[in-house]
Amino acid sequence: MRAARGALALALLASAVLAVGWPLLRILAEALVALHAGLPPGLGRTAAISLALSGGATLLALLGGLGSALTARCLPPRTRRLLDAALLSLLLVPPYTAAAAVLAVGGRSGLLHDLLPPLPGAPGMLLALTTTLLPYPYAAARLAWRGVDPRLVDAVLVHGGGTGRVLRLVLLPPLLRPVAAVAVVMLVTALADPSVPAVLRGRVPTLAHTAYLEVMAWGDEGTAALVAVLLALPVLPLLLLLARTGSPLAEPWRGHGAGPALALPPSPILRTARAVTVLVLAVIAALLTAAAVRSSLAPGELLGHGAVAALGSTLQHALLALLVAVPAGLVTAGLAARGAPRRAALLDGLQLMLLVLPGTTLGLAVSLAYRLGTPTPVGTLPPLVGGASLGSGSIAIVLVLAASTAPLVHVAARAGRAQIPRGEAETAEVLGVGRRRRLLRLVLPQAAPLVAVAGAAILVRMMVSVTPVALVAAPDAPMVPALALDLLDRAALAPVFVLTLLVAITIAALAGGAAAAGRLR
Amino acid sequence: MRILRRCAALAALGAVLLATAGCAAPAASASVTVLCSNDAAICSAWAEDFAQETGIAVTMDRLPTSEALERIRRGEGLPEYDVWHGGGSEMYVAAAQEGLLAPYLPPRTEGIPAQVRDPRGRWTGVYVSFLGLCVDAGRLDEVGAEVPRSWEDLLDPALAGWVSASSPRTSGTAYTTMLVQRDRLGEEEGLGYLAQLYPQIPQFTRSGTAPVQVVAEGEAAVGISFAPYCDAAAAAGAPVTTILPRDGTGYEVGAVAVLADAPHPAAARRYVDRAVSEEGQRSGAASGIHQVPTQPGLPGSFDEVRGQLGVPVLTSPLEERAGRRDALLNWFAAEVPA
Numbered sequence: 035m036r037a038a039r040g041a042l043a044l045a046l047l048a049s050a051v052l053a054v055g056w057p058l059l060r061i062l063a064e065a066l067v068a069l070h071a072g073l074p075p076g077l078g079r080t081a082a083i084s085l086a087l088s089g090g091a092t093l094l095a096l097l098g099g100l101g102s103a104l105t106a107r108c109l110p111p112r113t114r115r116l117l118d119a120a121l122l123s124l125l126l127v128p129p130y131t132a133a134a135a136v137l138a139v140g141g142r143s144g145l146l147h148d149l150l151p152p153l154p155g156a157p158g159m160l161l162a163l164t165t166t167l168l169p170y171p172y173a174a175a176r177l178a179w180r181g182v183d184p185r186l187v188d189a190v191l192v193h194g195g196g197t198g199r200v201l202r203l204v205l206l207p208p209l210l211r212p213v214a215a216v217a218v219v220m221l222v223t224a225l226a227d228p229s230v231p232a233v234l235r236g237r238v239p240t241l242a243h244t245a246y247l248e249v250m251a252w253g254d255e256g257t258a259a260l261v262a263v264l265l266a267l268p269v270l271p272l273l274l275l276l277a278r279t280g281s282p283l284a285e286p287w288r289g290h291g292a293g294p295a296l297a298l299p300p301s302p303i304l305r306t307a308r309a310v311t312v313l314v315l316a317v318i319a320a321l322l323t324a325a326a327v328r329s330s331l332a333p334g335e336l337l338g339h340g341a342v343a344a345l346g347s348t349l350q351h352a353l354l355a356l357l358v359a360v361p362a363g364l365v366t367a368g369l370a371a372r373g374a375p376r377r378a379a380l381l382d383g384l385q386l387m388l389l390v391l392p393g394t395t396l397g398l399a400v401s402l403a404y405r406l407g408t409p410t411p412v413g414t415l416p417p418l419v420g421g422a423s424l425g426s427g428s429i430a431i432v433l434v435l436a437a438s439t440a441p442l443v444h445v446a447a448r449a450g451r452a453q454i455p456r457g458e459a460e461t462a463e464v465l466g467v468g469r470r471r472r473l474l475r476l477v478l479p480q481a482a483p484l485v486a487v488a489g490a491a492i493l494v495r496m497m498v499s500v501t502p503v504a505l506v507a508a509p510d511a512p513m514v515p516a517l518a519l520d521l522l523d524r525a526a527l528a529p530v531f532v533l534t535l536l537v538a539i540t541i542a543a544l545a546g547g548a549a550a551a552g553r554l555r
Numbered sequence: 556m557r558i559l560r561r562c563a564a565l566a567a568l569g570a571v572l573l574a575t576a577g578c579a580a581p582a583a584s585a586s587v588t589v590l591c592s593n594d595a596a597i598c599s600a601w602a603e604d605f606a607q608e609t610g611i612a613v614t615m616d617r618l619p620t621s622e623a624l625e626r627i628r629r630g631e632g633l634p635e636y637d638v639w640h641g642g643g644s645e646m647y648v649a650a651a652q653e654g655l656l657a658p659y660l661p662p663r664t665e666g667i668p669a670q671v672r673d674p675r676g677r678w679t680g681v682y683v684s685f686l687g688l689c690v691d692a693g694r695l696d697e698v699g700a701e702v703p704r705s706w707e708d709l710l711d712p713a714l715a716g717w718v719s720a721s722s723p724r725t726s727g728t729a730y731t732t733m734l735v736q737r738d739r740l741g742e743e744e745g746l747g748y749l750a751q752l753y754p755q756i757p758q759f760t761r762s763g764t765a766p767v768q769v770v771a772e773g774e775a776a777v778g779i780s781f782a783p784y785c786d787a788a789a790a791a792g793a794p795v796t797t798i799l800p801r802d803g804t805g806y807e808v809g810a811v812a813v814l815a816d817a818p819h820p821a822a823a824r825r826y827v828d829r830a831v832s833e834e835g836q837r838s839g840a841a842s843g844i845h846q847v848p849t850q851p852g853l854p855g856s857f858d859e860v861r862g863q864l865g866v867p868v869l870t871s872p873l874e875e876r877a878g879r880r881d882a883l884l885n886w887f888a889a890e891v892p893a
Contacts, residue, residue, distance in 0.1 A: 137774070141774055250725060251725045420626070523761045
């Protein structure tokens with residue numbers, strides 16, 4: 035019986051790997067064929083522009099995020115929370131909304147059009163991408179510095195060190211690894227995002243938008259495949275970094291209490307950090323104000339355009355995907371925990387790869403593989419991508435949502451298990467405590483906050499992400515990113531701001547509900 | 556292992572729910588799947604009209620004309636759609652030449668002018684839209700540019716960055732714009748004109764109707780699109796006006812066709828019957844967008860309007876227009892960045 039259950043779990047796992055793995059292998063093969071035929075004209079230049087833009091946005095966001103995190107660490111807890119709220123709430127803002135806000139500030143009819151140089155094009159994309167990326171280094175630094183002991187800082191200062199030495203000896207060491215990993219994630223995120231260029235590209239071509247157009251216009255599959263693979267290449271060093279550092283993804287999840295403010299002496303570094311923080315907050319305020327002003331111009335029209343239907347449909351697809359992703363992630367985490375080290379490494383590696391794979395690559399792979407009939411040993415599978423396909427395109431949408439979020443469940447479950455003190459676990463086992471009791475008394479209390487954070491992260495990722503959904507949904511599909519991109523093609527900014535607000539309210543309501551349910555338990 | 560079993564059960568439940576979502580499509584016996592290449596509001600109005608008239612459920616998938624043609628081409632042998640409705644007839648000619656459309660002569664076709672329908676009944680023109688310039692006079696005043704009255708006026712340096720147009724890669728409207736220049740100036744000079752016009756456009760839109768909204772939102776001063784969309788925006792209160800270029804305009808013949816290998820051919824023919832009929836051609840007006848009907852009995856029909864525009868109406872044989880598409884798109888891809 036046990037063998038049969040194991041076989042069932044493995045069969046489910048193998049099906050999932052096949053459903054997602056085959057499109058990825060197919061796209062790799064297509065890319066190699068396209069490369070063999072020669073680079074499409076202009077693709078090299080487009081790649082160089084994209085890399086420069088993404089690299090620039092990553093650097094600026096690192097500067098802004100780390101500067102703000104340093105300022106936050108030196109603030110008392112209450113003020114620090116305000117800064118946290120201002121920067122981390124940007125995680126709820128999809129990149130296309132940031133791009134729309136940039137247009138609302140510096141577009142032809144923008145709030146500050148007369149004061150600013152024209153923003154559409156490279157400057158606007160740089161600003162929008164930087165704004166979108168800001169929370170990543172900020173969150174990484176805030177997490178890394180939560181465990182910093184203020185007494186270490188005092189010790190350095192007592193021994194005659196200044197702020198520079200405190201940074202070098204106390205603050206930088208715990209920051210290097212997470213920031214290196216986050217920088218790669220930021221670069222990949224910026225490179226792979228097609229929605230900022232969709233709004234602000236002007237006449238500047240970018241890789242992700244080129245691939246998006248190739249898919250939307252049913253153009254050259256080879257170019258789309260090649261771009262998809264190119265976008266995934268920067269992930270390789272990240273994978274290597276993560277693979278070499280044990281269980282690195284578990285570490286940032288472990289919480290620490292809010293530490294007291296660090297008391298650093300006034301210095302140019304601190305002043306620069308504060309100036310950067312003020313600049314970051316000013317940019318956020320300008321974007322918010324422009325969005326609010328633009329939305330207030332035509333309040334009667336804002337809830338039209340199918341916003342509510344799109345929100346409902348996106349939520350429905352997200353919940354369906356959760357029903358697939360949660361068990362899949364728990365199964366792989368369970369198999370990894372109980373299996374031999376090699377099996378655990380394989381499962382962790384597969385999930386890790388899926389976790390860091392750009393959504394654009396995944397979306398392009400699934401779109402190209404399943405938009406026409408798929409040959410299988412038992413016959414041809416009907417098209418799964420597009421409004422008229424099987425399930426009105428829902429199957430492909432749920433597949434990509436589940437594939438991009440199952441790794442988060444896996445990582446959260448693995449981290450939850452790692453949090454249980456080994457002594458307690460071994461004692462419980464020696465005393466013969468049953469699996470159910472151990473789960474309820476040992477695992478759940480340790481893992482509950484983690485599960486809540488993972489759940490919120492998954493939900494946010496599903497509701498806010500542009501890719502992979504936009505690449506597998508028909509342009510008119512009632513999905514939030516598809517609707518937003520359609521509206522922004524027409525420069526209809528206000529409905530997109532309202533849509534984003536609705537999404538944020540929905541996420542907050544769901545997260546609040548989940549937290550309340552957790553407290554009731 | 557018990558937990559694993561529960562997880563497997565949850566996954567199975569997910570799969571069942573997914574399959575249920577998949578089964579949400581209308582039943583095969585009373586449904587028709589339409590690929591619509593027009594404004595979303597018009598597509599909905601057509602679908603509602605047909606469903607109300609016949610009780611047959613309509614699944615509408617909207618794609619710009621060029622994308623729609625590619626989807627039909629690539630889906631050959633595994634048909635998804637029954638009917639293709641809307642979008643320039645050049646694409647229908649191409650599809651007909653490739654054997655992707657089924658011959659069908661619906662009732663009440665005979666009155667429709669011969670130049671807007673296929674003699675073998677593979678497609679039928681159901682509306683006509685004239686290409687125009689959608690202008691915001693107030694914005695032009697701010698920019699310091701004159702209101703453009705001709706295609707040549709669009710090359711005014713003061714309009715640099717203030718013209719909005721769609722990309723020929725994804726839009727039939729943009730392809731019609733290219734053809735108008737070719738019909739107006741000839742092959743070489745037409746391309747030369749386009750090479751001067753495209754730098755005036757700061758960003759190409761994906762949809763052919765989008766430039767109207769881009770102008771209405773204040774992000775451009777002139778949009779190149781079909782006149783009915785600009786008229787509809789003006790009627791809705793946007794500060795825009797339609798201008799037909801005095802050096803000549805072209806038109807799109809929006810068509811309807813039954814697709815070869817349509818999964819529901821009987822329902823598809825009923826859909827086309829309705830789309831071609833006078834009632835069907837009037838139904839799109841419920842969206843607020845008034846395209847020119849091809850049925851001669853209707854007020855403001857193509858026959859009636861064509862002679863009253865006051866500007867030259869340029870055209871060329873449809874087969875020739877359809878045959879130029881690949882060459883023109885290749886030129887665009889090679890010569891025009893982004």
